[in-house]
Amino acid sequence: MAKKAIVIGSGFAGMSAASFLAKAGWHVTVLEKHDQPGGRARQLKIDGFTFDMGPSWYWMPDVFERYFNQFEKKANDYYELKRLDPSYRIYYKNETTDIPADYTALKHLFETLEPGSGKQLDLFIKEAAYKYETGINKLVYKPGLSLSEFADKALLKGVFRLDVFTSMKKHVRKHFADSRLRELMEFPVLFLGALPEKIPALYSLMNYADVKLGTWFPVGGMYEVVKAMHSLAVALGVEFRFNSNVEEIKTLHGRATGVVVNDEYLEAEVVVSGADYHFTETKLLHHHDQSYSEGYWSNRVMAPSCLLYYVGLNKQLPQLTHHSLFFDTDFNRHGKEIYNDPQWPTDPLFYVSATTRTDASGAPEGCENLFFLIPVAAGLQGDTEELREKYFQQIVQRFEQRIGEPIADSVVYKKSYSVSNFVDDYNAFRGNAYGLANTLLQTAVLKPGCRSRKVENLYYTGQLTVPGPGVPPSLISGEVVASLINQHYSKSVQTTERL
Secondary structure (H helix, E strand, O other), X not given: OOOEEEEEOOOHHHHHHHHHHHHOOOEEEEEOOXXXXXXXXXXXXXXXXXXXXXXXXXXXXXXXXHHHHOOOOOHHHOOOEEEOOOOEEEEOOOOEEEEOOOHHHHHHHHHHHOOOHHHHHHHHHHHHHHHHHHHHHHHOOOOOOOHHHHOOHXXXXXXXXXXXXXXXXXXXXXXXXXXXXXXXXXXXXXXXXXOOOOOEHHXXXXXXXXXXXXXXXXXXXXXXXXXXXXXXXXXXXXEEEOOOOEEEEEEEOOEEEEEEEOOEEEEOOEEEEOOOHHHHHXXXXXXXXXXXXXXXXXXXXXXXXXXXXXXXXXXXXXXXXXXXXXXXXXXXXXXXXXXXXXXXXOOOOEEEEOHHHOOHHHOOOOOEEEEEEEEEOOOOOXXXXXXXXXXXXXXXHHHHHHHOOOOHHHEEEEEEEXXXXXXXXXXXXXXXXXXXXXXXXXXXXXXXXXXXXXXXXXXEOOOOOOOOOOHHHHHHHHHHHHHHHHHHXXXXXXXXXXO
């Protein structure tokens, strides 16, 4: 008889862990608080508009492809991908720049902004390619439980090439002098949880993902990936229970025996929490079963939260691109207001996604679907409707000025979402949106462990443990923890194929 595993949460990491466990012969039950799979990547459908509530960028297509390949599937078995060109548009203070998908065209753009920077881009991307190959294929698949995992000759030999002791800011400035190019190269790490001077230059691997691997869009929206993973999991025999609010993880003699969900007790040989790590520790476990103290958590550096707006217009904006970054204010000041001196931003940068520029199905005919995002510090107080409206008016005014067309009178649907919603809907520690910051002191073995220190058969997956925040890392996180469990239980779990 198959051993029972319970996975708390059906986000990317939870569904990944569930599928890998099911493939190895476990009977897996996924418990999800909401009425649909996806966690922070839920979908909102209302008044004919369809919004991805969370992630909107599809980077690192190779990670998604590798995920499905391990179940003898392909991504295109489930959804169609389109590469975006331009990848995105940047609105600077006095100009607008489209970032082309073609590398030769991108080099030409760099040269027009700073003579000689095309050659520097070649050098930068060559280094980033090594980091990507090493980071994605070697580092991120390690569970981060011991330094001995990194005792790899090839890895140690190339450790200095990984630039783990150099900051992203210093690394970028070594190659580029123009402030626009610097902001462009630093932008991918903005959501990793610290200013570029605090993020290891290892993460220039994200520039490789951006420039070489491209920005893609799954037709129908990012929720198509959620649907694909859910469909795969169900085919593997995973049972999903929605509207299932986990209230407690029961333990006995240092082992989890099961969970209490909706006042019902479910037994399990293994429990995997894809829910917020801090919430799981402090609310679902008794104090004596917690691996980390409140002092430990209070000293964690968090990635940002967000102030989001889901907006439906009764007209179209053909001048927009799919992704737009508004860098028309002080990049450094906003960064410091997120990380150094946490406060609601004075004059924030913001991002806009217009999926209907690529796929018209996201809105009624003749309408537009817009997603506005302002990165803000985690843990901010004063998240009121009045504050949200103030920021909405502020960024819409700038948006209208930059695109040269009014939209305020064309808004037929609007929903805001911010710090308090992340707490209420996802039990997010300090209302974070992206998890734990990827600073040097919160990398690999220095992250909260994916295996409990106190409860033998309790494991964690998701963006507060290895390898870190983001959708591709979440897919990997689920695989890592499932592999750890399967190694531990390999003698008693019979491998079965259900596809």
